[in-house]
Amino acid sequence: MNTAVPGLGAATIPPPLLYAGGALALVLLAWLLVICGRYLSADKGTRASIRQAWRIRRTWPRLARNLGLVTTDRTPTFLQSLTASGNGTGGKPEPRILTPGLSTKVDRYGVVVTVKTVAKVGLAEFQKHADHLADAWACTRVSINPDRPGTLRIRAVRDEPLLIPYTCTPEGKPPADLSVWDLGLDEYALATVLRMDNVPGVCVAGLPGYGKTSLISKLIAALAPSDAVQFAVADGKVSEAHEGDYADVTDRLFAFVGDDLEAANKLFTRLVNLRRARSSAIRRVLGTPNMWAKGPSKAWPLVVLVIDEAHTYFRDYKGSDPTTKKYAALTADNARLIEDLVKKGRSVGMVVIVATQKPTGDAIPTFIRDVCPVSLSFAQKTTESAVAALGEDIRNWPDANPVTMQDPGYVGVATMARQGHEGFTRVRIPYVDPADTARVAADTAPLTADPGLLLDLLTCPHLLKGDDLDTTA
Template structure:
């Protein structure tokens, strides 16, 4: 093909290219118009919001420090020989409407990355008419900014019951209206902290209620809020639990001893039933059920402050057995849930607390209390700081969670589902026939008959173990 032929084809190629671009633009406009017409009024408002943010981005980015001057264009001359204005590079952005607000994906440029976007977060929230924005790195070169309009955590929703095959503890929805749940498989345990009156006990009651209709789940309840468990928050759950004890450390010690005995005997029971000691390989059964150990205000069983003698020994024994449950229960289907107002070392042994992989923290007065429950990373996550949620008018039932799969070790706020307290006793009563005591009997002890007779004559029937005889040799 000659040069003349090539020149004659150039206009045709240009016309075809323009036609393709026009068709592509018309198709995009048609699709956007179709989606807009089909959308609800609420969705249309979100779409208009996203379009406005996208349209104003090129003017906004330089004003909030998210654009950079191309150093290669400084000092460049134009065709007249005059110094041309340097080129300002603005990161590309795509904005999507969401039920909770808008989601923007920004393509990073040199010197404008996730840290710079985080610093500009407050300005972006104001410019985009959002209550708050949250920034995270999607992958290399992409930053996601979530702008929340209003406060989705103010919206209440019923507690979501899991399916029969789902081994999870549902919690509620996060700021992006996604349901959050804690998987139970291979879970070492959960720590629940926060000020009184914000929903710790109701969440733990909801967890029990969500599994109460399963014959392959049993419950052990320690109510540290009352001396007589029949008259506390957990009294209504007594018909479904293997036992419910009050705040007496000695009574708790007896029950903890039984749970540790269950742990020690369970591997043999599992092998006998299914040929393997691995509990979650075949899952819970009625013979070897999942056992949830719910300890509300557990500091009453573990705090040795001011105690001496026998009282201190009992508490130290409780600490050791709580530690055994948290460390050995994961693979044997015995999961501890430890609730207390402040998860510090005096309220719960650090050997227990630091082994519980999921942390749930309701509002706290100090960041130190939040750190005890959620780890040191919460100090750097200002939007999820539980000490900023201390407002009973709006934040009862709002907590911060970590350790849940999908968070990547980060934190998420959750509005806990609403549970009808008036209907809870009736529901628990309807499942009372599923209660079974699966704790194995204690091994028999060898006793001295003469000692037992002496004890009975003294007014007690507690058998004592026979002491080994001591033989002494006289000096010759």
């Protein structure tokens, strides 16, 4: 039975077409409802990003032509060739203008644009027009990097992520991968991590109150739920464990010393002896010369030594009186011991985090500072301090120089070298409430163990080849 359509006289539409049209209308309606639902349920920033993404897609063909991000294809397709020969004119078909296709993904800070490149329009051409894209899309900045083969990833940031503080609540769960440490969000609001496998030393610098200790506390809170990590702290700001910034995590530390140089020297000597013992036993126990080939375990944990206000332990004392000579000998020996750990601790699973305000040679000996593969710096007052923390190359990246981050809005923002890439990036470190850090430390206190005693268990005569290390421990 056919259905007559008013106004069309005898014209009729078969029922199957009516059903298909109705189904299509329902699908479109459902799609619109989903889009509207996502928009209405999003926060204010994400809704602005949704509108921004729509404008980017709508205006892209015209913008691409204006910026020259298109290519002219003068080779006719097979269909065009057939059409031209069929006309009998023998004329060439009009050349085609090829525009890179794109898709978008939004978040509260902006839009991620994935672009499919075309001939002669690739990474270099897009990077050349990064500032023009930022202006056209009303963005603070635009980052352009290669993605999959034949595609580019454009990060368009509308708001300044570095100036938006945010908090992080530790879940109290062991991290899935101990070789990767989460830091925070970079200046494009992208998650930033530190690759820590085979890294023996980290240097953290910056003015007081700008985030050094907060960063370290965040790392402890994140790693504490794992029984494959053990911590020791030397805090040069205090004398006793119940004082200062690490008072809330002492239950999760297998060792702590304050500003007592003799106590610090004993701890550093203890850890160097552990390093030597591990180096001697690693092939026999783990069957490999590098712990990272298997990863940390409960029996052979990653040992993290934090040295806060490091200049306390390395100061070059001058004087001829007995007390000064004693202090000078202790600080010189401290430097020797930490140099041993930083230069030789990588393969046996030991990492030293050295934190100080101004990492010049008088605060951290250069033979320690310069062999730390990873460096981060919060705000600095002088270029000399920035260079000491990050190296001479920071002079070539003025936008990332920590000297420009002395404004209070940059508290909690650090500059670091981009691992695996040239240049530097700035990272907003999330704030972790000390109460949450204390909670995690208290909950995970039973996981605390002396790595020296664990090694003794592993090297006992009864340990047979092939025994489960975690069970043995």
